[in-house]
Amino acid sequence: MELREDFHVTNYMNQVQEEEMKRIANELHEGPGQQLFSVATGLEFLQSSIQEPGMREYAKELNQLLRRTIEEIRFISAELYPITLGKLGLEAALRSFFTLYTSTFGVVVHMNRSGERIELSENLSLAIFRCCQEALINIAAYAEVDEADVYFTWEKKSLKIDIRDKGKGFDKEAAIANHRMKGVAAMEQRMKQVGGEFSITSELAQGTTVTLLLPIQEGGMER
Known part of the structure; x- marks a missing residue:
């Protein structure tokens, strides 16, 4: 009886934890993730309009760093909860x-x-x-x-x-x-x-x- 109760408690706690991770993953995806993507898109536009070669290269490096950061956020979000699971x-x-x-x-x-x-x-x-x-x-x-x-x-x-x-x-x-x-x-x-x-x-x-x-x-x- 105790083993069955422990199993149900563990299962319930896992479900609560998954729901919380799902919430955080959604916030990461819809908040910082989308905002950084918009910044990266804007930075690409600015990069194309910069005439000075040194500054253009610097803008390119910043954009690459930003893209890597976006990928890291996406990976962390997927680790927390796979948002596409319920949809696809x-x-x-x-x-x-x-x-x-x-x-x-x-x-x-x-x-x-x-x-x-x-x-x-x-x-x-x-x-x-x-x-x-x-x-x-x-x-x-x-x-x-x-x-x-x-x-x-x-x-x-x-x-x-x-x-x-x-x-x-x-x-x-x-x-x-x-x-x-x-x-x-x-x-x-x-x-x-x-x-x-x-x-x-x-x-x-x-x-x-x-x-x-x-x-x-x-x-x-x-x-």
Whole structure:
């Protein structure tokens, strides 16, 4: 009984946290993000009208810095909450995140799909998005690669997602001993909350694969 109550409390707290992050992400996107984009557009116009070469080059450097700042704000906003998730769906939201991820970390993500895509609930889509996000952040931090792969395998009653890299890999027992598995624990917990399964395999110098397996009812809703 206590375990069930703890599960519901944890789930509720996660929902509250997600709603707050969604609010902040929207404010970043609609406020500073849009304002800085307007400034950058104006700066480009001024740059084209400057005659003195030195000042024109300086304006160009300022504009490049501003554009990088805008990209960072977009990435932070996407980390907080994927605004496109509810509007465009899971795969489109992930592709948008992959673009920002590549521009931030220099790791190109290849997305592959087999089977017919099923519309998922926003709750399930968000759990999958968060796990993919966490797995890719770990790749950027530890794998030492410039490419990663995300595979979607759609079945009538299940969805399997593999996030793979061919990086340096790690020793799982050593990682647990050194307290480097917190992100992994968070992914596992998210999958449990939506009735899914989580697994991770890794070998030194062979890379790492994170696998998410989720049961799907007709209509695309989680069980």
